[in-house]
Amino acid sequence: MTDTSHMTGAGTFRTSPRFLSSSTIGKGSGDASDLFGLGAGFGGCFAPETLMANLIELESLWLDAREDPAFRAELDDLFTNYAGRATPLTLAPRLSDRVGAEIWFKREDLLHTGAHKLNNTLGQCLLAQRAGKRRIIAETGAGQHGVASATTAARLGLECVVYMGARDAERQAPNVRRMELLGAKIELVHSGSQTLKDAVDEAMRAWVEDPDGSHYVLGSALGPHPFPRIVADFQSVIGREAREQILARTGGLPDKVVACVGGGSNAIGIFRGFVDDREVELIGVEAGGHGVPSGEHAARFSGGTPGVLHGAHTWLLQDAVGQVRETHSVSAGLDYPAVGPEHAALHVGGRARYESATDDEALDAFAAVAELEGILPALESSHAVAWVMAQAEALRGERVLINMSGRGDKDLDSVLRARAERAARGGRS
Numbered sequence: 001m002t003d004t005s006h007m008t009g010a011g012t013f014r015t016s017p018r019f020l021s022s023s024t025i026g027k028g029s030g031d032a033s034d035l036f037g038l039g040a041g042f043g044g045c046f047a048p049e050t051l052m053a054n055l056i057e058l059e060s061l062w063l064d065a066r067e068d069p070a071f072r073a074e075l076d077d078l079f080t081n082y083a084g085r086a087t088p089l090t091l092a093p094r095l096s097d098r099v100g101a102e103i104w105f106k107r108e109d110l111l112h113t114g115a116h117k118l119n120n121t122l123g124q125c126l127l128a129q130r131a132g133k134r135r136i137i138a139e140t141g142a143g144q145h146g147v148a149s150a151t152t153a154a155r156l157g158l159e160c161v162v163y164m165g166a167r168d169a170e171r172q173a174p175n176v177r178r179m180e181l182l183g184a185k186i187e188l189v190h191s192g193s194q195t196l197k198d199a200v201d202e203a204m205r206a207w208v209e210d211p212d213g214s215h216y217v218l219g220s221a222l223g224p225h226p227f228p229r230i231v232a233d234f235q236s237v238i239g240r241e242a243r244e245q246i247l248a249r250t251g252g253l254p255d256k257v258v259a260c261v262g263g264g265s266n267a268i269g270i271f272r273g274f275v276d277d278r279e280v281e282l283i284g285v286e287a288g289g290h291g292v293p294s295g296e297h298a299a300r301f302s303g304g305t306p307g308v309l310h311g312a313h314t315w316l317l318q319d320a321v322g323q324v325r326e327t328h329s330v331s332a333g334l335d336y337p338a339v340g341p342e343h344a345a346l347h348v349g350g351r352a353r354y355e356s357a358t359d360d361e362a363l364d365a366f367a368a369v370a371e372l373e374g375i376l377p378a379l380e381s382s383h384a385v386a387w388v389m390a391q392a393e394a395l396r397g398e399r400v401l402i403n404m405s406g407r408g409d410k411d412l413d414s415v416l417r418a419r420a421e422r423a424a425r426g427g428r429s
């Protein structure tokens with residue numbers, strides 16, 4: 001089905017290129033990749049007029065907070081004593097034997113709530129609290145970011161409203177219950193395709209209606225500036241820890257760092273730790289779905305082109321006239337038509353390489369990690385492992401660091417269903 005929701009005015013806000021006032025652009029940031037405007041060609045703030053005041057306020061709030069040692073100390077305390085950081089770095093000996101490379105996992109699956117998303121919600125909710133806001137608004141697709149937001153809101157005593165497409169809510173009923181148990185209010189979205197894209201629109205709308213009382217906690221390194229930077233900033237703790245840990249354990253850096261890429265937050269989080277180490281190759285693995293040639297996938301860098309969605313100029317799955325294409329992946333967290341703009345810049349600059357793994361390859365990788373390492377990986381993270389397994393020949397003898405972005409307990413139904421379907425097709429189950 002062709003999606004036209006972005007054509008209806010403020011809908012998916014792809015129009016009206018806007019930039020934050022030049023007085024705030026770049027304040028306190030000397031980063032080389034300038035994503036404030038379109039300095040590196042990607043990012044920007046293609047937001048409707050009604051959102052600009054919120055975004056400008058958020059930018060200055062964040063620029064102040066990141067320079068404030070008290071804010072950092074409070075976040076570090078939550079990371080350590082609530083969320084369980086630092087997460088371990090685990091050698092995967094049996095998978096290493098199978099592949100013929102030295103494979104390490106950064107264990108974000110062991111973070112409280114079972115994935116890296118809590119790093120971002122803790123950071124953003126502290127920002128909201130700092131600004132005196134009582135309520136947070138979040139969008140969620142599969143429910144993982146909704147659960148992390150509801151968890152954090154409960155811990156900090158904030159009200160939490162989660163927007164979720166009605167179709168997603170049906171598919172992810174256990175996460176809806178989980179969020180409700182944590183005290184969040186779920187707003188079902190019945191517009192458009194009733195999935196994540198529509199939930200983002202509704203959450204933005206709710207934020208515009210209550211700019212003083214609420215903060216919008218965006219769930220990935222996506223959206224209009226300053227969101228991609230804020231999220232990457234909070235997730236970069238993954239890469240900082242991983243670099244220290246692998247140096248301490250092996251005395252050297254990895255040859256490759258591999259992470260799955262949905263919106264791109266776990267990948268940018270680990271890449272940030274190594275981006276200045278030119279000898280370390282950075283590889284992002286997107287959802288190949290039924291294979292890129294089939295058209296049923298979410299591999300933006302293989303099948304997409306530059307365009308604007310949800311406020312940022314980035315890489316996008318769209319047709320020749322700019323209609324956003326439907327995506328497919330066995331893993332809900334990778335099933336999104338656009339990618340965070342910092343990845344678009346890394347791709348064009350050649351600093352990172354973007355590959356894909358299919359549904360079937362991810363399911364095989366899930367089985368391998370379960371049976372060889374005693375870890376049930378998230379289906380999202382399984383894509384990163386799948387690419388490494390497929391590249392065994394090329395990686396022989398190398399040291400490879402994989403970001404294990406989350407645990408797979410949430411995916412058991414999907415895995416069992418997919419295995420049954422494959423068995424029916426006569427494939428490997």
Ligand SMILES: *Cc1c(COP(=O)(O)O)cnc(C)c1O
Nearest residue numbers: 262263264265266333380405406
């Ligand atoms: C949400 C999610 C992802 C995808 O999101 P990114 O922003 O690309 O990291 C990957 N892995 C897990 C476990 C997730 O929950």
